[in-house]
Amino acid sequence: MNSKKLVFIHLFNDRSGSPKVLSQVVKAAANNNIPTEVITSAHGDGFLAGVADVQSRLFYKRSENKLLTLGYYLISQGLLFVQCLKYRRQNVVFYVNTMMPFGAALAGKLLRIPVYYHVHETSIKPNILKRFLRLVIEKTSTKVVFVSNYLMQEEGFTKLPQVIIHNALESEVEKQYRVKEETGFTSLMICSLKAYKGVMEFLALAQRSKDDKHLSFTLVLNASLSEIDSFFASIDIPGNVAIYPRQTDLSGFYSRADLLLNLSRPDGWIETFGLTILEGMSHGLPVIVPPVGGPTELVRSDIEGYLISSYDIEELYSAVSRISLDPKKYKTLSDNALSRTRDFSLEVFESKFSTLFNEMQHDT
Template sequence: MKKIIFFHLLNDYSGSPKVLSQVVEAVSKKGFEAELFLGGKGSAGFLSSVSCIQRRYFYKRFDNKLLTLISYSASQLVLFLKLLRYKNKSAVFYVNTLLPFGAALAGKVLGIKVVYHIHETSIRPKPLKVFLRWVVQKCSSENIFVSHFLARTEGFSNVDSRVIYNSVPYAMEAAAQRHVYQALTEDKFNVLMICSLKSYKGVNEFVELAKLLSNNPAIQMKLVLGATDAEVADFFSGITLSGNLEIISSCSDVVPHYQRASVLLSLSKPDEWVETFGLTILEGLSFGIPCIVPPVGGPVELVSDGVEGYLMSSDRVKDIADKLEYLQSNPEVCYSLSEAAKLKSLSFSSEKFESGVLGVFDGN
């Protein structure tokens, strides 16, 4: 039986651990033996309940960026030394994101095949990104990219690569298939954004949108954040929030929020963070929700302007507010966009995702 050992740095409720949980599920169903190395101590996230052996290695984040960088470097040294005892050369080291480079270096030293699943392009500081790309160049046998945009932007000339689009998890896919989109729910036009609690995700722009739309009683804004209550309280300390804005923290089940949404926003700021795919966008499309997304990066492969939604940069806050009021006043437009969104989502099925992932291990 083939053994696949997965490596991820930080478990949370963001996209990359969610996708990895689907990969682990797919290979486990196929009969492969799976093992997962996670950094940190028991942090909650999508990888908390995956059905495989889990092992932890040191990692801790700090408010100070330099301390976090030192902690990260130490964590990869610890991981590298742990893995040097590994002897099963028929195994595969599956490195999720560019960050767990200690696993890739160990795989190279041990003669074990290394596969990278690359999700990101926005890594700082720049010297770190240069180093991580060097490790991939030297150690990886094959790279998986989450979009064609990312494959073009971060491709490696000497490493085999393939694009495997993310998919909606089976349980969510089933819920989406049963869902009937409503432009208005209980006479409210519900504007949803789901993201990490980072300024580069456009959180402040969403707050500003809520303020601009606060005089329209029909529009309700909902911000679902992958963060604790304490982190949310700290982030918004000193910021006046309008009454039409609801903020939800530490949400592991986002399905009810999709079921009530009239439109989905993705407001990542491309000059700070380029979305390489946009898993929440795909999830929104699967529920037939029109989406307003950045005009660059992976989202362009999910949404065509005026078809499934609109391509609008997050710095156009007033224009986005006007577009939301237009959609709220024209439900027939919402329903047309919704039909196209549902249709587009069918191109990103769980079956295609699993087939692509399992194809990486064929003949190996």
Template structure:
């Protein structure tokens, strides 16, 4: 008998909770239903696939010192809660702890003491402040048995800092994205709509100021820019109050049907600043590509493994707005050119199917038991 204990700190609608939710779906598909999920009281992708999360205290604050205190307190509570669960299940032959991201570090310690194996599921290249990042890397190096990275880029960056066995399992698409199809008429309508989509959290380093500037620069080109923000409306109102927003920019807050917005758009952008935030994979890129969207992505990090330049999209530094503008206009002015890119994007997205992810992640989990 085996049991899995999946530990995460903060659940929302960003990348790392999304990936852990896919692992939950894999365990469900494999009928490995002996699973416990531990997380704070936040809700997002993980809570959508599991209604039985063991909750522990964690909250954020505008005060950095208070946030640090809450974080450390959360790890103290998590350690004892997970340790108690593992000790209570001591008769179970194989107990595997999966720590999602570097942040819930106390789960690695509890896993080392009371579990058979501990896996770190690594999504981020660094955490600020740097002293915390350094501590987390050294801590996990001592207590985890294996690291699963979401990209070769991330593995190459951290394999000499997280000193343990590792493997790479690329993120995947939900089946509904792969199975979605579009007729020739729908594709032509999609291109004619001229909607450009970006999904982002409310951080300048994610390229939001550049996206707004791009929309402003192209407000007379018949293009619509849509930004889907991973935040509550009141947070967005505060953030965007410092910008002069052009009329061709729409902002949406956590819409329930992301698939619909990918289907309505004809280009998907990721404009993360390479000197402020390096994407370790780029899940929104493959989601967009699965719906026949060519993409524009950063020139460094995980997106380089996903996007074939000038084939399924373009790798362009977000600081080069003139190049991005020219690329958008070239694609918007030539349907046949766009169609070739769009079909290549859809084909590339199949490389990240849930079925392929499921096979690889199961192999990795079974390998360490």
């Protein structure tokens, strides 16, 4: 019997966490000899570029104007719905990544094609849109994959089969345990250029640390140079901060850093997993993360790092300063961080998806 083709649908192909995880799912399907197709936006530098047997383009645009972005989004879903009608009478399964591409789910329901959802997010605004997207999932989905226990508790569907498959490192951990030798101490944060990701809190922490000459701060943003210049045009950037635009390879930043920060505002964006947190830990970096959401499943306070609110600048400063001056404590946190990443290996991830793929092949 020929394998059903898996058609993966993702809205915006950039270098953020959800398309990166989906690229791992696509590769896992290929390793199981399953035909694959990806439908996503035409942004060629994203993680989904060229990962599938077939690459199909999805119309999608963004704008600084929120109403215009919403309009583009609704148009994209209408076009996606029509685009997915071509799979009528084809032996396929739709795999919808994030809650957003509802056009594919509606087409799948109409055509009686199995629809699987991979849910990464909980902070969707406005709330009426989130309620609509949840309704679509309830009415169309065969099964829902969640990236963390926290997310399933927050967004679970009582009437649908659901499973938790934690995100995984891109490759098996082969990093050496880290020894702090440099005199300086660099705190790294990697995030989208959004206020709710804690960008301003990062600058506030750097400003608070300006008298500690050994402390420096590196901010890598999923944005272009022009977007960064526009965002920071009227903002005073402390002299101990270096800001970089979107990168294709972050390994050098992890290697040069001493600590990884995630300062997402808990009232604006709750991290449902935190893939960059795991990547940093795989390089032996202790981490400071919010005390809520998915990061609490990765990080245990005073073991791999610390759970501190982004709004508590004094506590953040105290933690950074303290471990920067305590090599013995630093090494303990670093060793623990690296050890912890072995619980989130690609091998475990692919094994769980192999089981899911087998279900899909027998889904009618």
